[in-house]
Amino acid sequence: MQRKKECVAMLLAGGQGSRLYALTTNIAKPAVAFGAKYRIIDFPLSNCINSGIDTVGVLTQYQPLILNEYIGNGQPWDLDRTYGGVHILSPYQAKTNSSWYAGTANAIYQNLHFMKMYNPEYVLVLSGDHIYKMDYAAMLKAHKKTGADCTIAAINVPLSEASRFGILNTNPDGSIYQFEEKPKVPKSTLASMGIYIFNAQKLFKYLEEDDANPNSSKDFGKDVLPAMLNAGEKMFSYRFEGYWKDVGTVASLWQANMDLLGDNPEFDIGDKSWKIHSRNPLAPPEHIGEHGIVKNSMVALGCEIDGVVENSILGSNVIVEKGALVKDAIVLANSVIKSGAVVSYSIVDENVTVGKNAEIGVEKNPDAEIVVLGRGLTVGDGVAVRDGQKHEKDILA
Amino acid sequence: MAASAIGIIFSNLHEENVPELVRRRTMASIPYGGRYRIIDFVLSNMVNSGITTVGLMTSNNYRSLIDHIGSGKDWDLARKDGGLILLPPFSEKHDKMYTTRLEALNSVRGFLYRRKEKYVVLTDCDGVMKLDIADVIEQHEEKNADITLVSHYGKVGNRADFMLVHANEDDRINEIQLSPHVEDGTKADIFINVMVANRQFLLNLVEETVTHGFSSFESDILIKQLDSLKIYRYDFKGYYAGIDSMAAYFKHNMELLDKEVRDELFGDRDIYTKVRDSAPSKYGENAVVKNSLISDGCEIEGVVENSILFRGVKVGKGAVVKNSIVMQDNIIGQNTSLDCVITDKNVVVSDRKTLGGCDTLPFYIPKGTRL
Numbered sequence: 214m215q216r217k218k219e220c221v222a223m224l225l226a227g228g229q230g231s232r233l234y235a236l237t238t239n240i241a242k243p244a245v246a247f248g249a250k251y252r253i254i255d256f257p258l259s260n261c262i263n264s265g266i267d268t269v270g271v272l273t274q275y276q277p278l279i280l281n282e283y284i285g286n287g288q289p290w291d292l293d294r295t296y297g298g299v300h301i302l303s304p305y306q307a308k309t310n311s312s313w314y315a316g317t318a319n320a321i322y323q324n325l326h327f328m329k330m331y332n333p334e335y336v337l338v339l340s341g342d343h344i345y346k347m348d349y350a351a352m353l354k355a356h357k358k359t360g361a362d363c364t365i366a367a368i369n370v371p372l373s374e375a376s377r378f379g380i381l382n383t384n385p386d387g388s389i390y391q392f393e394e395k396p397k398v399p400k401s402t403l404a405s406m407g408i409y410i411f412n413a414q415k416l417f418k419y420l421e422e423d424d425a426n427p428n429s430s431k432d433f434g435k436d437v438l439p440a441m442l443n444a445g446e447k448m449f450s451y452r453f454e455g456y457w458k459d460v461g462t463v464a465s466l467w468q469a470n471m472d473l474l475g476d477n478p479e480f481d482i483g484d485k486s487w488k489i490h491s492r493n494p495l496a497p498p499e500h501i502g503e504h505g506i507v508k509n510s511m512v513a514l515g516c517e518i519d520g521v522v523e524n525s526i527l528g529s530n531v532i533v534e535k536g537a538l539v540k541d542a543i544v545l546a547n548s549v550i551k552s553g554a555v556v557s558y559s560i561v562d563e564n565v566t567v568g569k570n571a572e573i574g575v576e577k578n579p580d581a582e583i584v585v586l587g588r589g590l591t592v593g594d595g596v597a598v599r600d601g602q603k604h605e606k607d608i609l610a
Numbered sequence: 611m612a613a614s615a616i617g618i619i620f621s622n623l624h625e626e627n628v629p630e631l632v633r634r635r636t637m638a639s640i641p642y643g644g645r646y647r648i649i650d651f652v653l654s655n656m657v658n659s660g661i662t663t664v665g666l667m668t669s670n671n672y673r674s675l676i677d678h679i680g681s682g683k684d685w686d687l688a689r690k691d692g693g694l695i696l697l698p699p700f701s702e703k704h705d706k707m708y709t710t711r712l713e714a715l716n717s718v719r720g721f722l723y724r725r726k727e728k729y730v731v732l733t734d735c736d737g738v739m740k741l742d743i744a745d746v747i748e749q750h751e752e753k754n755a756d757i758t759l760v761s762h763y764g765k766v767g768n769r770a771d772f773m774l775v776h777a778n779e780d781d782r783i784n785e786i787q788l789s790p791h792v793e794d795g796t797k798a799d800i801f802i803n804v805m806v807a808n809r810q811f812l813l814n815l816v817e818e819t820v821t822h823g824f825s826s827f828e829s830d831i832l833i834k835q836l837d838s839l840k841i842y843r844y845d846f847k848g849y850y851a852g853i854d855s856m857a858a859y860f861k862h863n864m865e866l867l868d869k870e871v872r873d874e875l876f877g878d879r880d881i882y883t884k885v886r887d888s889a890p891s892k893y894g895e896n897a898v899v900k901n902s903l904i905s906d907g908c909e910i911e912g913v914v915e916n917s918i919l920f921r922g923v924k925v926g927k928g929a930v931v932k933n934s935i936v937m938q939d940n941i942i943g944q945n946t947s948l949d950c951v952i953t954d955k956n957v958v959v960s961d962r963k964t965l966g967g968c969d970t971l972p973f974y975i976p977k978g979t980r981l
Binding site for chain 1: 643644645683866867869872875876880881882885887888889890891892893894895896897898899900901902903904905906907909914918919
C-alpha cells in the first residue's frame with residue numbers, strides 16, 4: 214500500500230537567538246522557557262497537533278541538546294506515532310555536499326528525502342520563535358480554496374515596526390504581487406509571520422533550483438519566495454487575527470510573558486479549547502507559606518514561596534525565601550531567591566541562586582532595561598546587579 | 611539494582627472506611643495531596659524501586675481508575691514486557707466474584723504463573739508513604755523469609771479491620787492479632803497492607819489453601835501457619851498516612867502543609883501522576899494565599915488559607931477558603947466562604963454561600979454537587 218500524509222510540517226528550530234544574550238548561551242531559541250512551564254516550541258508543536266498535523270520535522274542546528282531531550286519521542290504532544298510523528302532533523306554527513314544548514318531554505322532542502330518519505334501534497338513551513346495559537350487546518354483550507362501554490366500567513370503590524378518584517382503587498386483578493394524583505398519604506402503593514410504552506414511539488418522544484426543558484430543566500434524570505442513570485446506562481450496571503458508575538462529579544466520575551474497575566478489576559482494560555490501541550494515538570498503543588506504574598510502572577514508546580522511575588526512569572530520548583538521580593542520579573546525553574554533579596558524587572562534563567570540581600574535590576578520604569586542572569590549562575594550575598602546588565606557567569610562580589 | 615519483583619495492587623480493599631469518597635471510585639483513585647490519587651504514591655514506590663510489571667486488581671467502580679491510569683505511560687509503565695496490567699474480574703459461569711484477598715489472588719494465578727520475577731509485592735491503596743520496596747525485598751532475602759509483612763508503629767486509629775504484629779528481636783513474627791479491642795490512642799505495630807513473598811511460593815500457597823476451602827489470607831494463612839512459615843516483619847519507620855476514616859483523610863492531607871512531610875514524600879524522588887497539561891496557576895490582583903498547596907490550572911482571586919487546592923480550581927473575588935480541601939475543577943463563587951470543607955470533584959458553590967465543618971468532622975460535598 215502506498216501510504217501518504219496530506220500535509221507535513223517542517224519546523225525551523227536551528228536559530229541561535231543571539232539577541233536573547235545569556236538565555237541562549239547553551240540552548241536553542243525554541244527551547245527557551247516561556248509562561249512558567251512551557252518552552253517556545255510547545256506553541257508550534259501544539260498548534261500542529263491541534264490542527265490535525267501529525268508529522269513534523271524539527272530542524273535543529275544550534276545547541277540542540279536540551280531541545281532534543283525536551284522533544285524526545287514527541288509523546289507530550291501526542292506526536293509519538295508509528296507512521297509520522299515528530300522527528301529531529303540535524304545536519305548530517307552525506308557522500309557529497311556535507312554541510313551545516315546554510316539558511317532556512319537550505320535546511321529544508323537538505324531534508325527533501327524526509328518530506329518525500331511521506332509523499333505529501335502540502336508542506337507547512339514553521340519557525341520556532343513565536344508565541345501564538347493558530348489553526349493551520351483553516352489556513353490549509355484557504356490554501357486549497359484559492360488554489361495557490363504558496364500561501365503566506367500574515368498579520369497587520371504597526372507601520373512603525375513594518376520595516377522589521379517581510380512585507381506582503383497584496384491585491385484585494387489576497388493574492389500577493391510583491392514581497393519585500395524588511396523594506397525601508399514599507400508600502401503596507403501586512404507582515405509575513407514566517408508560516409508558509411506550499412504545494413509540495415512546487416516547493417521541491419524551487420528548493421532544487423535555489424540550491425543550484427550560486428547567488429542565493431538560501432533563505433525563504435530573500436530568495437525562494439521572490440523567485441516563485443517572479444516566475445508567476447500563484448501566491449496568496451492568509452490573514453491571521455489574534456495574538457502573535459515574536460520573542461526574539463529580551464524585551465519582547467519579557468512582554469509576552471507579562472501578556473499572560475491579568476483578568477483578561479492578552480494571551481489566554483489556559484484556554485481549554487486550544488490546549489498548549491508541554492513536557493510537564495514532575496513536582497508537587499506549589500506551597501505558599503505563612504509569609505507569602507502572591508499577586509497578579511503565574512506560578513508553576515513545586516515552588517515554595519514565603520516571600521513576596523508581584524506581577525511575575527515563576528517556573529517550576531522556584532524558591533522565594535521569607536523577606537525576598539520578586540516584582541515584574543521572570544524567574545525560571547529551580548532558581549532560588551534568598552531572604553532579603555530583591556529581583557525586579559529581570560529575567561532569571563534556570564538554576565540561578567540569588568544570594569541574601571542581593572539586588573537584581575531596578576524598579577521598572579520607561580527608561581530601565583531588563584537584567585538577564587544566565588543559566589546556573591550564582592549571585593553572592595548583598596551583590597547589586599544594575600539596570601540592563603546581562604550576565605553569564607557568577608557574580609560573587 | 612532493580613529488584614526482580616512484580617507488583618500486585620488491590621485497588622478496592624478498605625473502601626468501607628471512607629464510604630463517601632469511594633461512592634463513585636475505588637480506594638486507589640481517591641484524590642490526594644492536590645494533584646495526585648492514592649495509587650500514584652503506591653505506583654511511584656514500585657517504579658522508584660525498579661519494579662516494571664504491576665498487576666492492578668479491580669473489582670468494582672473502577673472506571674475512574676482506568677481513566678487515571680490509561681496505558682500507564684505517565685508512570686513509565688507502558689512496556690512491551692510487563693508494564694501496567696489491568697486485572698479486572700474475570701468470571702465464568704461457575705465462578706463467584708471474589709470477596710477476600712486470598713480469593714482475589716486465586717483469580718490471578720495465571721498472571722502470577724506466567725511472570726518470571728522472583729518476588730511479588732502485594733499492596734493495598736489505603737496508605738500514603740515513601741517506601742523503599744527494594745529495601746524491603748533486601749531484608750526479605752536476607753532473612754530467607756517466606757512472607758515479609760510491612761508494619762508501622764503508630765496509633766491504631768479508627769479502622770474496624772486491622773492486624774497487629776508482634777515480632778522477636780530478629781523481626782520474626784510470633785504473634786498476629788486480628789482487630790483486637792484496644793484503648794483509644796493505643797500505639798502498636800500495625801500491618802500497613804504491604805507484603806513481599808516469593809512468587810512461586812505464593813502461587814503454591816494460594817492453590818493449596820483454596821483447594822482446602824480456605825478463604826482468608828489473614829486468618830487461614832498468616833495466623834494458622836505462623837509457626838510453619840517464616841513470616842517476618844519489615845519495620846517502616848518513615849511518615850505513614852493511613853487513610854482509615856474521613857477524619858484521617860482530612861488530617862493527613864493537611865499534614866502536607868508541613869514542609870518536613872512534603873520533603874519526605876516528594877523530596878528526593880518523583881511522584882508520578884496523570885499528566886493533564888493544565889496551565890500554571892494564576893494569582894489575581896486581590897489574591898491572598900497563606901500556608902496552602904495550590905495545583906496547576908488554579909485561578910485565585912480570593913483568600914485561601916491552610917488549604918489544599920487541586921487542579922483547575924477557581925476561587926472568586928471576596929471568597930474565603932480556610933482549612934479546606936477543594937478538589938479538581940471546583941468553582942468557588944464570589945464572597946463565598948468555606949471552613950473545614952472537603953468538596954469532591956466538579957463542585958460548584960455559587961456566590962455568597964457559607965459552608966463549614968470542624969476538623970474532626972469535615973463537611974463533605976459529593977462530586978458534581980451544585981450549590
